[in-house]
Amino acid sequence: MADDHNASISRRQMVGGTATFAAASLTSAAAKGRDTTAVASTPEQLTDPTQNYPKPPFEQQSQPWPGLASKMSPRPDHGETSYKGSGRLAGRKALITGGDSGMGRAAAIAFAREGADVAINYYPTEEPDAQEVIALIQAEGRKAAAIPGDLRDERFCQDLVQKAVEALGGLDIVVNNAARQQTRPSILDVSSEDFDATMKTNIYAPFWIIKAALPHLKPGSAIIGTSSEQAYDPSPDLYDYAQTKAATMNYVKSLAKQLGPKGIRVNAVAPGPIWTPLQVSGGATMEKLQKFGGQTPLGRPGQPAELGSIYVQLAAADASYANGQVYGAAGGSGQP
Secondary structure, three states: OOOHHHHHHHHHHHHHHHHHHHHHHHHHHHHHHHHHHHOOOOOOOOOOOOOOOOOOOOOOOOOOOOOHHOOOOOOOOOOOOOOOOOOOOOOOEEEEEOOOOHHHHHHHHHHHHHOOOEEEEHHHHHHHHHHHHHHHHHHHHOOOEEEEEOOOOOHHHHHHHHHHHHHHOOEEEEEEEEOOOOOOOHHHHHOOHHHHHHHHHHHHHHHHHHHHHHOOOOOOOOOOOOOOOHOOOOOOOOHHHHHHHHHHHHHHHHHHHHHHHHHHHEEEEEEOOEEEEEHHHHHHHHHHOOOOOOOOOOOOOEOOHOHHHHHHHOOHHOOOOOEEEOOEEEOOOOOO
């Protein structure tokens, strides 16, 4: 009995000693990991958000719709040199409409640097901007697909999804970002053709694209819409555009309830005043353009680069409980 007792104690001591040693090893490894990171990392300098990007007044400028970011002054920052990835979207396959400029371009750059393959859609006249984006995606060693076309056409929207699936080998992120915005001082100045073009670009196209994409989306996939502060606080001269952004916010919340049980998340980003070709191609009056963004607490418009990480967050697996949410970025004004 005594021998058995001593053997039992010996075994307990050995197991306990092994566990203690293993725990100590893990703690030591973690500590070494932290030390290595601390040595390797360079502290990020604080930047004043009121000073790190251009502020109004801006020069008067106008371009034919839909405009080119490469011809704007100052040229928008989409994160071309600043966005640094960390593999959060490794192996994912994304389709982004309006991926040549604005928030779509910022999302495309960020997605590629996080490890995703990316297909972008854009209007055919935006080819110069689109080719810049394709080059940036390919520079990250990711697949890139350029698919120009008019989203106001249902058949094209269906073909767009199919081409993206074929080019990327699948699809698990859909970003409906492309939009049409034309300022009109009065509802009397909004023609039926204007109204129809805005509705088809901003509302019909996401409807057609989501329907075509759903058969390809597996649990874990994400759909992201681009809404706007206009959904909550509409400007008097954006009568039709503001309606579509309210509808975007609404379809996101509705679809999140419908697709959530299938494991597919649906969310949106709601920007405030962001410096994109939307503004210089009929989206703002010259007077409004010169003062653009100056009314925000930060005293300036946002840059697309400042929203890229939001799209990444909504697509990433570690945001798996974000569903039916609208993430705002408006410089301190607007909602949500």
